[in-house]
Ligand SMILES: CSC[C@H]1O[C@@H](n2cnc3c(O)ncnc32)[C@H](O)[C@@H]1O
C-alpha cells in the first residue's frame with residue numbers, strides 16, 4: 542500500500558466502541574483518512590511518504606474541545622477570582638466592547654497553537670467576529686465548528702441583532718462544503734436572548750442543517766433570573782419554546798433538576814461539561830454522572846481562557862475525572878474510560894461528526910495524536926488509558942495529525958509561527974491593560 546503517513550511502534554488507544562488497544566501497533570494515513578490500523582509486524586510492506594516512530598508512545602484520537610472562546614486568550618488572567626455575572630458584566634463585556642477583527646484573529650491563532658501543542662485537533666467556538674476565528678482555524682489546519690454569538694443587545698461586531706443573523710448566514714454560505722471548518726448558529730444564553738431570537742436561531746440551524754450552540758443553566762443566578770422572568774428553569778424554558786433538539790450543544794448544564802435531565806435526554810441534547818471554568822467561576826459542579834446515567838451525550842470543553850485559564854484538554858480530563866469523585870465521595874464515578882470517551886467520541890457526536898472521527902478506525906477522519914511516554918512523570922505505565930487521563934500533560938503530545946496532515950512534528954507546530962503569535966497577543970495585551 543502507498544500511504545501518506547505511517548505511524549509505527551506505538552500503543553494504539555483506538556477509543557472505538559470496544560475500547561480496543563493494540564499493544565505494538567501501527568496506524569496508516571492516506572489522504573484525509575485512517576487507511577489501516579493493526580500490529581506493527583503486519584505493517585512491513587506499507588510504503589509511506591512520512592514515517593513517524595512513536596518510540597513506544599501512545600497513538601490515540603485527537604482531543605475534541607467541545608466548548609471554547611478561542612480568542613479570549615487575549616484576556617487570559619485579566620479578571621480572576623470573580624463570580625460569573627460580575628466577571629462577565631463588569632469586566633469581560635466592557636473589554637470585549639473594544640474588540641476588533643484583527644484582535645480576534647490573533648487571539649484565535651494563539652489559541653490554535655496552544656490547542657495543537659496540547660493534543661486538541663477539533664474545537665467548537667462561540668465569539669464575536671467569528672469569521673476571523675473560522676479563518677484562524679482554517680489557516681492553523683484545525684477542525685472546528687464556529688459561530689457568531691447572538692444576543693439581544695447590540696454587538697461590537699455587527700450592531701443590531703438583524704445584522705447578526707445576516708452575518709451568520711454569510712458565514713454559512715462562505716464555509717458551505719468546507720471539509721474542516723463548519724459554521725454553527727450560536728445564541729449566547731436564555732438570559733441574554735429573548736424567545737424570538739432563540740426560535741429564529743433554531744430555524745436557521747434547521748434550514749442549514751447546522752449545529753446549534755448555547756450556554757445553559759450555568760449558575761444559580763441564571764436559574765433565578767429565568768425563573769423570575771418565565772416561571773420555570775432555563776432548560777424547561779428552552780423546552781417550552783421548542784429549542785431542545787439533537788443538534789443542540791448545551792454548554793455548562795451545571796444547575797439541573799431531575800426534570801431538566803429528563804428533558805435533555807428525551808430531546809437528545811448534547812451537554813458540554815466545562816469543569817475548570819465552573820470551578821474557577823464558582824458556578825458549581827455539573828451533575829455529569831446523572832446526565833450520563835440518563836443517556837445524555839456529555840462531551841468536554843475548556844471554555845475560554847479568561848475562565849480557565851488555559852485550553853489544555855489533558856488538564857480538563859484530569860479535572861473532570863476527579864471533581865465528581867470528590868462530589869460523590871465515590872472514586873468509581875467518572876472512570877478514565879468515561880472521561881476519555883467524553884473528550885473523543887462524545888465530542889465528535891456533539892460537533893455533528895458522529896461516526897466520522899473521535900476514534901482510530903479504518904475509514905475515519907485521520908485526526909491523530911502521538912504522546913511521548915519517555916518522560917519521568919509517565920514512568921512506569923500500567924494502563925495507557927488511565928495514564929492519559931491522570932498522568933499525562935498537554936506538553937507530552939509529540940506529533941499531531943489533522944485531516945490527514947501533519948500539523949505538529951516533534952513539538953514544532955508546522956502551520957503557525959508560534960513566536961509571532963505570542964508576540965502579537967503580548968502587543969494586544971498592552972492596549973487591553
Ligand atoms: C461573545 S461570544 C461569547 C460570550 O460569552 C462570554 N463568555 C465566556 N465564557 C462564558 C461563560 O462561561 N458563560 C457565559 N458567557 C461566557 C464571552 O466573554 C463572550 O462575550
Ligand SMILES: [Zn+2]
Pocket residue numbers: 608609610756792844845
Ligand atoms: Zn462559554
